[in-house]
Amino acid sequence: MTAKIVIGLDGSEAGDRAVAYAKKLSSLIGDCELIALYVIEWSPFSFQTAEENAERHKRREAEIAAATSRIVEPAVNALKAEGFVARGMVKHGHVADSLNAVAMAEKADQIVVARASDGGIASRVFGTSTAHLAMTAEVPVTIVG
């Protein structure tokens, strides 16, 4: 493959827009692999009860299985059905940091995400994941409107 594009999925219509734009880019490039990534928002610095800790591994596995079957697999299967070279991934972590980390690890050429700001107070104060990605990513980022 001459090119790799990481697509940020979020299980919503915004993710579909990102996939649609990535498909367009892939068609233009020709020899291109699409990596569909869903990030489960998670922080190693959150507070948990002892009981939650004891069950964490089990829950993590369940979260990955659910995200894979409900979001990533359908997206990857649809891409493959249309003739694209694609694979999927599920990661835990901060959305922007994880997208960037995967792009770097895969030596991807670009990250494609879609704007999904709800305009709430929290996003105005702390910024959105897409804004954070645009500011911190180490590879080119396309934010689909």
Add this chain to the structure above:
Amino acid sequence: MRKILQTGLALMATVVSVPAFAQDGGIDQAVNDAFAAATGPFVNFIFAPIPGTAFPWIVMWLVIAATVFTLYFGFIQVRGFRHSIQLVKGEYSDPDDAGEVSHFQALTTALSGTVGLGNIAGVAVAVGIGGPGATFWMILAGLLGMASKFTECTLGVKYRNEYADGTVSGGPMYYISKGFKERGLPGGKVLALLFSVFCILGALGGGNMFQANQAHAQIAGLVGDFPGWITGVIFAVIVFAVIVGGIKSIANVTEKVVPLMAVLYVGAALIILIINYDKIGWAFGQIFEGAFTGLGVAGGMVGALIQGFKRAAFSNEAGVGSAAIAHSAVRTKEPVTEGVVSLLEPFVDTVVICTMTALVITISGVLVSDPATGNYVLNGSSIQTVGDVSGVSLTSAAFAQGLSWFPYVLAIAVILFAFSTMISWSYYGLKAWTYLFGEGKTAEMFFKVMFCVFIVIGAAASLGPVIDFSDAAIFAMAVVNITALYFLMPIVRREMNSYFERLKSGEIRRFKN
């Protein structure tokens, strides 16, 4: 769900409506008398003095153990301190393990079980009886206790049970039985069973009744005196809703608010210290002078030492074994890493937070001293205080000298700390209970209902019997745990040496700076 809740509430209602309790002395007095009579012999045995001295053998037991571990592991609390910060920051965490329990989470979960009333009320008890000098011994106990915590938490991860469904269970009962078997030593199973019994008593005592008792004292101090069982029933209903009813949202809110309260508490203490910066030098002078002379407290230097070590052990639980249960859930391939991280627990709990409390109490002037001699004025075996207060009320009065509104914040903090500690200990107690009686809904339900009933008893009993039983139960855990740690410490040293050699050689990879 509704049926379970109704059953629990009916059980609790039965406890508080026993006709005998309603006679002459009232419910509180009846509960208190029965409680003191039932726990007296156990308490007397645990705190029996070494023949010919006034020194309780159990305090000596903890001091010697912490010193032995400190020397045996080559002052791991000093050598491993910087690395513990790196581990908590996630510098050595594999990114592929994201979503698993991090070192930070295991540490803060364990801290939520230890940071609480021990830091607020326990320190006040130590300083109120042993004077400011008790603080010195408390800090020393905290520093030495870091090595005890390292030993037990390393073993907790190494010998935890990982079940097929992905859940984990760990703690002294597991490392004692498995570790002894691995080393070919007899008696592991018996010690593990004994630990479980004491852990259940500790969960019901220090992890439950002491919390309920002091939370009631704080509320009564603010709104006026009222029967303790009322506070107990309210607490019991909420705890019941969480541990039996599975209403996780209450626990989740508490887990997020408690760290905030801890920061607020330390922040308030810092503000008071900054306002009284000119007295800090004097306060440390009192701490050092009192540590070696007693400054007139009952028992002199030994009295200060005993109080300092006792309250430090009760606060940070080093050597007790409870933290090993909380730390064992971490995701790591190297058990030693969690031992190293656990070094921070006594440091934060005792060296930082307890010292803050002790400094505020000393600086506030609530401890009455004789201007002529400089010694503290005694009222029985305790130091006389302004307003004749003790325990959490003493801490509250001390903070109020600097920040008049702080007792209200402290009341909320005490309630949340008490609740958080109860939730943590209900889990520790349950793990010991299921180790003894096996996993099963009936066995678990029995323990959980009993735990809630003890909340009512704890809130109704007066401070003396409750605090004595709390101490005795916690220290009894330490008797068994430390005995086992002596036999298992060669395993920890082998793990430690191997880990640090690989860390030094670069074999253990650092993922981020």
